[in-house]
Amino acid sequence: MKSFRKAGCLGMLLLSLVVVVPALALVSEVDPADPGSTAPVASVGGIPARMMTAYVRAAGMMSTLVPGCRGMAWQVIAGIGKVESDHADGHKIADDGLITPPIIGLRLDGSGKGGNTTPVRDSDGGRWDGDTEFDHAVGPMQFLPATFAGYADRVRPGGGANPNNADDESLATALYLCGDGRDLTDTEQLKKAIYSYNYSSAYVDEVIGWIHQYTSLGSSVPTGDVSDTVKQVINAAASQIGVDYSWGGGNEQGKSYGVCCSKGGQDGSKVLGFDCSGLMLFAFGKVGVHLPRTADQQAGIGQRIPASAGIAALQPGDMVFFGNGSEGIYHVGLYIGGGQMINAPKPGDHVKQAAVWTYDYAGGARVVQ
């Protein structure tokens, strides 16, 4: 993610307008009646609209291209796209789907870089990866050139398929996952399909987590315009994006020096900033709501949004919590809609906007609306 550490106060103000307003606007775009449709979900989960179009289109074509395939949805392709390239983050996507500059992965020369210890000799004459000796994964779904070549004719029967075209690679991904006609509504078959894409249980967990997240968001109830109070809370948090994380830092007046020391050894007394709950103190303090100091305490007030309801039950302005059975609540962020939150994530980091984590989600608390 980009760093905003050097942004001044004016920069923060401008940033808040840029970040928050779209984040709020996208929530009202979700259509609960048709979560799979193209336009209404165009901004869900921070997915660029053009990538979403590619995902929805590819999923929709499976009923024709692989009639035996069941359960292919845009969320499945989006899960792969999120994990592989964060939906082509940092790249431009033209109206025709072409991604520039092209997404080209590490050189797979077996050197161990990036964990690659098995060399993959060139298969495309350097056409897609610019390397005539070894292959690189290419495109937003990070296909190997040889694999993509096997789908090129089905993706564009007239020729011209390009792995750095969002439509082409999304369609190749859908075709690969559908195989000869998998039933992806069956969780075990879905997991096997993802595992076949990349032989790693951690990878499967990661993709499944995002599929669930997008599925939940795609069926969430539109919240419409948020109140001025909620806007003030979100704008207050957004105005602090880029401020350092400080263990024990932050109060209703703003950033402050924290205390020594976190379990991991951060001396907050030397860092001016916020910890996760300190950021909540500041944001909600702007509207006269005085919160307790720590995340687990903050989880105990207001209207509780149970984790079992999923993140679709959250509304912008809710606090969103993370925890597990052994440690309890250990983190809090401010939900801003569309599966996104503003939070002070960890020592050594800074306040930022991020997707709601796909694990340890512990529900929310609503103290303003």
Next chain:
Amino acid sequence: MSKHPVFLPALGAAVLLVTGLALLVPGTPTRPTAAAPAATAPAAEEPGPTDTGSAESPSTEPPPTPNTPVAAPAAVSASAPSASTQPTATAMPSGIAAAGDGPEGDAAVQAAFTRDHPSDLPAADAAQLTHLAGEVWTAETTGTGRSRWPGYFPAEQSPAASFYYSNVRIQATAAHTEQDRPDRVQVDLLWVGTTPAGSYGDHRPATVHLTRTASNWEPVR
């Protein structure tokens, strides 16, 4: 089963457990009661209040567990806040690490995990098998060491570039028998890693299944 001295890991685990439990006892030197939440509250990730002000308790209700909703003590709104806790001067070190708190916070994570996942195995066996599971999971996430278990990790090339995490670290482990079978063990663990796209995460849950062979323990899916 154990071919190596195991008393040191076992002793370490015991020390961690005792330390972790001690941190949860109200009134211990590291957890001043004045700023503590309700006695039944789970440990918080952050330190407590940092400057002067009221020490009023924010709530009489214990915080919720992750999956259990709690009755709201009061509906808080901008016009009628129910909690008013101003920071106080005393830090309140918690019993657990913050999200992303680094390797030095792992002992606290392990202590809490051990408390929540008590093992039914002899300490020496648990230490050996959790170590093995950690190696398997490291191979799973980084690719390093996969050749040790060729039956568990297929050798063929996947259609996409291998997806390996960086800066992988095992934060906590817990082993227990599976399906009441003496030849099967399940190891639950929490781990840290960064995806190739740069997405950091810790407290990531995972499970490794192990089965006893004629001469060893091997991972199985």
